[in-house]
Amino acid sequence: MAETGFDVVILGGSVIDGTGAAAYGADVGIRGETIAEIGDLSQAQARRVVDAVGLSVAPGFIDTHAHSDAVLLTDPQHADGLRQGITTEILGQDGLSYAPLSPENYRLNRRYLAGLLGDPPEDLDMSSVAAFRSHYHKKTAINTAYCIPHGAIRLETVGFYDKPLVGDALDDAKRLIREGMEQGAVGLATGMSYFPNAWSDTDELVELCKVVAEYGGVYVTHLRDVNTERGFGGGDVPEALEIGRRSGVKVHFSHYRTQPDSAGKVTERVELIDKAKAEGVDCTLELYPYPTGSSYPIRYLPSEVNDGGPDALMNRLRDPDEQRRMIEYMQERPNDLSSAVFTYLPKNSHLEGMSLRDIADERGKSMEESLMELLVDEELQVGYRGAPPDSVAVWRQVSRDCVELLSRPDYMVGSDSIHVGSLPHPRAYGCFPRFLGRLRRSFGMLTLEQMVQRMTENPARRFGLSGRGRIERGAFADIVVFDAERINDNATYDDPCQFPTGIPYVLVNGQVAVDSERCTGVLAGQAVP
């Protein structure tokens, strides 16, 4: 016998179902974790009624690229993501995370990644993807999906060394990926600006991706820009496409967009990818709507000084001869050090928000030397972002490019959020509402429903998150209720920790997680799919 009452009814809203179809007026009734009914429920019994008159009711947003692996463990409320309407985040991004790792390797990688991810508890079991997932399941406010990190696979098989992954070690690596996929991972992620990932070559990645392809998983890649001679076609896009071609894996391009130096060149950016797609390589892409990025500055150092891991790197940073060589290396290559602004310096937090250039001037030293002093002082735990362009016109062009790219049906939204430090990149607080508010109103090009589709159904389908990404009967009740007229981001480069406007309610697995713009403390997030 069917039950008559609902746990929650969302009344009077405009339903954007996630498919891109036009919004329609309907009430949404929820029982337990799922959507039980959509229609006229104005007379239905409900334990909780959410008044959505004048508001849009959409599937919760799926963030395809978030660096909250560690902060979710220490701040499971995760207000900065949740308040944007994000109900699912895909972790393990850039191949930089914690499982599967032995206890020793977990502690080592935890230190190496501290500038990007922060400080997760030291004694967690990270020995398998299943163990990793168990730390989040029903313990965090949002759902989490996981990509097996390429860095962990290398660390577990050949250690933190610049060694080829071949022979027995390659067999071990494939076994670890097979186990991880069987334990619920959605793919394999790498970041080829980082170590140990960038010690790989194309052949290694093809071999690993063959296993991912067997499971229908996705190869998620931040493209190669170091050790480029090891990558097919010099790394970058050609290598990623070659990996797709030779392994048959689905390829997903991380944070792929124009930047100030390529503003307006959307067609050129996607030309190679579209050509490969026409030949049958299965590609999707993601982006965030800001002109500059954020990372950890170890990436500026030469490849070989990372060999051996964080202790070896610290010893080299303290050695004056090694230091001199690193400075020369950095000064010989084009880099964007002069636009670096520190987001995270836990022992020198008074310097957060300062540019490297200003700190160097103050110290009467070069930028390279100052950076090395800070890395030593902080024991590698340093984060930075790029300063936005001086020209508002360039910035607006990049914003326009972002909307143009998102109008493609193969795009989704990945915030690339980094949640550490007092002055993080604003994308951690504003990514999704910035697209739905400011940018949609400024540039049009796609409808509200299409934009929501890129944030919901598109990633759910790509990453196999079954039962998510749509408002339909039987789907998990991950729902965001927002005001399409008022929604906007408030996080800026100079004041980034500001919650957005116009998102009064967020539900995760049927539980009200944000109520009248307040986090409720409910931790209903699951490890998905």
Ligand SMILES: [Zn+2]
């Ligand atoms: Zn990233």
